[in-house]
Amino acid sequence: MTLFATQALALQGIRGHVVQVQADVANGLPAFTLVGLPDASLSESRDRVRAAVNNSGMSWPSSRVTVNLTPASLPKQGSGFDLSIAAAVLGCQAVVPPDGLRGTVLFGELGLDGRLRPSRGVLPAVYAAWQAGASRVVVPWANRAEAAAVGQVLRTDAPGGGNGGGGCEVVAISSLAHLVQLATGASLAQVEQASQADDALRQAQNPLPEPASGSGRSSQTSASAPDLADVVGQPQARWALEIAAAGGHHLLMVGPPGAGKTMLAARLPGLLPPLDPTQALEVASLASLAGILPSEGELPLTPPYQQPHHTATTAALVGGGSTVIKPGAISMAHRGVLFLDEAPEFRTAALQALREPLESGEVSVARATGTVSFPARFLLVLAANPCPCGYGYGRGERCTCAPHRKRAYFSKLSGPLIDRMDLRLLVHPVTQVSLRRAVAEESSAVVRERVAQARQRSSFRLREHPWAVNAEIPGSQLRHCWPASSSAVHLLEDQVRRGSLTLRGADRVLRVAWTLADLAGLARPGTDEVASALALRGSELLTGAG
């Protein structure tokens, strides 16, 4: 047989496409042509694969080899195609039987010794293979935990699979030789056992961990999230955090240095409910793409927390890269919290780039190699000092800033971005009195329980709608389907008539009022809730839109 095809996966952002790898061995002088829009690391696959085949005790054809990756128009990146290319060429030589790899998707980078090396993006790849209806996915042994984690989710959350949710087998192997064994009819247990033994042998020879691509950063999941009980005082800020967590409202904290803004923001992920399996899969897929998914254990269920430094570029925030497009901080904060400390110090372009994802919940990154969209539905927390010197709060006696500098400082934030912040809050420094009081503060667990109850109420109310939290409900729907009490509406109308609140602002106040009602266990928001929501909007805080 001179023609053979195997299946591989091309990742475009978080989405994967099944790619057919066709190999043709023709008469002619030895040559190896790889076509189908490969990038540099994929073009180098030719030399890796040839050496891997020769060093696995099999022979490379001494004739003209052509490998095509179809669809040929889809740009393909990375080294994950090595295994499928090798298998296709071996298929042409009848080393792999024609039916040996039917319905099997292969993913993995080969070393020159024929061993499979860990790859980035195994999790979304396995998920995509399952969606495409593959019955078996082969992944590198070093990525087995990641692949097993997605396997777990696929078993519990079955709808929508290409093969009707009927199992997608995930097989981890450690070398090309094991793939041949698997294709020639060795049982799964035999191959896994052999792979394990092989891996143990490798570790005995070289105890250093294998370098995985893209794992420059260590995993950000700490042993335990910081607890709200550590925060002394700040009752208003605690309350705002609780509302933000319950209703998904974006939060702006303004306060002098040392007031505890960073400390408060870091405790917000701990108040959010744990991720459900689908969300956890999304979050882990993004981490896998960035190469920071922990290699052991199950899918992390805690919402992510990202705190990019204020020198971050637009590409670092929204994602980028010239060939392999990687997710940025806002996508890494998907289903979690994005905290921008010293927000006015961020570049204007970087801050403006947040507007689109804040509305749509995803971000599309356009590069020469293609356009990729990443999910980015995050809870935004901004922190700022009241002025450049930081002491322009209260009567501002310590403040040394000129008025025009103060204005310039906040002008970076004002406008559309500020308007999207439902909760705007002054965080005052903790006084000696509240330090000395030494009362045991509420822990995260207690607040999380209240948040969970409030979210339960709102999700029950929104059960026939696509929105998950109050902050996502469009204004017209909000006013139409869930009107507030008439006295509360009067209060808002009064504000609008006096010009201190825009109509859009009124909608935002209503959303927060609904969250307050959910937290209080009320059927609908009354005057108190609307008044509180108005106060939390803190329009006097900034010169931004009311």
Added chain:
Amino acid sequence: MRATEAVGRYGESVAAAYLQAQGYAVVARNWRCDHGEVDLVAHDGSTTVICEVKTRRSRTHGTPQEAVTAVKVERLRRLAWCWMEYARTHGLTPRDLNPNLPPPNPMTPVLRLDVVAVWLPGRGPAHAEHVKAVGS
């Protein structure tokens, strides 16, 4: 150097015998011109075959076919045209040597570049691999 030369000579005789067994008429061996040397020239029906012979005694230096690089194919192509001119002027074209050939057919090429790879294992018979039309 002399040993490798001898191996090359022997390989060429193996290749010539192989081509004759395939029904080719070997017209010239080690034909030289200003551009270099052609190992074998043979006639496959009405097609002139310019043949490069590569001989190997072991696999330590890769397959013989691999030794024929694009540069060597290009040199072979130049040599081929020299031979064609020489054959035309010296009455060595396939039709000159065999007047009974069928009339020209546009589907049969006039000229072809082949590589014959000869393996000379330490023991056992020599064995030839024939790669046709390498220039296309």
